[in-house]
Amino acid sequence: MRMMKRVAVSILAAAMALSLMTACGGGDAPSAPETPSNPGTSQGEEKKDDSTGGKPEDKKDDEKKDPPAESKPEDKKDEEVADGSTIEFNKSRTYKWALEYRSAQKVYIKVEPVKPASQDVVCMESVADGRKSYTKVTYKNGKAAETLVDLSQNNVVNQYELYSNQKIAIMKSHSVTVTNPDDNTVLDPETNYTVKKTTRVINAVPYYTEAITMEDKDAKRTETQMFCYDNTGSLVYLVSSPDTADEQIVHIQCSKSIPDSAILSIPNGWSVYTVTYGASYNDKTVKDQNGHELTDEEKEALEKKIGGTI
Known part of the structure; x- marks a missing residue:
């Protein structure tokens, strides 16, 4: 949730798990429109x-x-003229984009790194449907990490680690309770935003871009991100730390429909385990869906089956 809010605010992405997210394709940057001929x-x-x-x-x-x-x-598209001028954040396309997707009931966001291409993560997909969200991170080695977050019961957050190949779900019982979710705030009151309308060229294609500089009032730290839009007004690229050695570029696809592959509830026939932690991380109890507490040998067998630690 923190990540999605950052994408939406900093602007989102990633991403709620969603963040992120109409399909966003490449295209020429919008230019100042010509006066229509008589x-x-x-x-x-x-x-x-x-x-x-x-x-x-x-x-x-x-x-x-x-x-x-x-x-x-x-x-x-007056606000989309890349003339180098500075505008208020709440008058920017990025602000409108954040409001649009934060208020949507269903959201799909796909984020793929473009630069640097050597990153271990090759794709992140996030969806949100009401009070449920699903995130899938795919790594270069072909492995994937899937997470389901369910806030549907009494505002209690239940988080599951999913292992689709093994049809196993593991719920972490250190869930938190949402007492007053802030669903309507886009601007962070502790941050100053400066928006410059400019152009960014990616893969030889110019895009209308809003370069947003965020100044943390408390930490006295600034960060710049560039939000690049195609000629349909769709967000297609996000550039972090532009023109520095730490520059990162991600391609973003956004939609208000959810793909069938998204898991928004534990499928029938899956095995569900609950992990409860004690005083330390290593002090944990694991139970199956029948309430049976797993022995050390059974926990080791489960970890071997999922290919990782519980």
């Missing part, structure tokens, strides 16, 4: 009028009228 002065109109002897302005008086203010191209 319908009465096009070559087609002039030729037609010459043959009839009529004047263009006499043909269709309503055609020379300007379109309604809300339909003018220059008004539609």
